[in-house]
Amino acid sequence: MYEGLKKYITSRTVISEKEMDLICSFFTPLKTKRNEILVRYEEICQQYYFVNKGCIRLFTINKEGTETSRFFAFEGGFGTALPSFIDQQPAFEYLQTIEKSELLVISRTDFYHLVATLPEFALLYREILELGFITAQKRIYGFQGFDALEKVKWIITNQPHFLLRVSNKMAASYLGISPSTLSRIKSKL
């Protein structure tokens, strides 16, 4: 159950078995169904999620009812509604599992407790933030001035499994293009 998480941690920091067990002890398993909502709009996010199996998606719905996908975390990744989690403000987004998933959940209290007491965990969090920051940057700036075709090529290069893993509709809403356009582009490669 905890292998994925342990692998994640050992690949990023050196830590004693005792501390590893301590960290794991704060994570509780959670099985979810397809399209299960973890954080609702305007809810204050209290949990951080590690994806053991399945996939979580962060998205919004605008006033016209159109969904926009913001972020996906697959097996071995962390995810949450981070702005709300950090600031404890109502989330301007939804978090859901788009497939039947197995997650490991840690409460915000425990999370920040670990950050405050375990330097190795603080380092892990710093790396999550640094990586998240860089990833977000690359995505914005990678997309700046890109036309639809370039965006699709970008995602194929940077997240090769992405288009195979998520629906056409979700992929399009992540890339900021219409499903029709994505469909047309895929048909020409």
Added chain:
Amino acid sequence: MYEGLKKYITSRTVISEKEMDLICSFFTPLKTKRNEILVRYEEICQQYYFVNKGCIRLFTINKEGTETSRFFAFEGGFGTALPSFIDQQPAFEYLQTIEKSELLVISRTDFYHLVATLPEFALLYREILELGFITAQKRIYGFQGFDALEKVKWIITNQPHFLLRVSNKMAASYLGISPSTLSRIKSKL
């Protein structure tokens, strides 16, 4: 000279005078001219910059020679080519002062030394990352699906001084629209 930095720090953490002086001792003043380059494309970024006066801009130039502005830091803000600074990889961007500016500079070595030895400084860095992350998120997601008019309204709401402070061209390249379009929109409010 260090008032701005001290103000920044005291507004975010509680710290003794001695530690404050220690932190400040690692920052050296730097005066720059308009359009002075701080980090070149493919250079590895070794410094973090605090803006006392003036403004720094992060930007790229694509193969067609068009500039894209990624980020601006004004008085009281921190800025650097963060992905390169973090990973010590060649920067895929330029950092410049767009006005005559007064900066406070800390080397990466000293910066991470402070992060590693002063918990208060580690907290500050964590907050910079968290805030940077949230800001980047808001910008991407705020822009997702926005048309040109909505982007301009967004920037007016979220950074009211922005359009007054930077040139039409730079503002347009930040918003991801053409200078002509921005000009037309401004003329209609």
Added chain:
DNA sequence: CTAAAACATTGTCCTATGTCAACGTTTTAC
């Protein structure tokens, strides 16, 4: 102070991509 360069504004035109609709296929729910 002056010449040159960069920039801002605005008009005309054109294209990428969104919208809508039709149709077939897959998924869902009971």
Added chain:
DNA sequence: GTAAAACGTTGACATAGGACAATGTTTTAG
């Protein structure tokens, strides 16, 4: 297992906004 709903694909059409150019203004360099 079956009906209904959601989704994917493709065509026809409409449009936001980019490219380019002309003109006037501001900034820069010496």
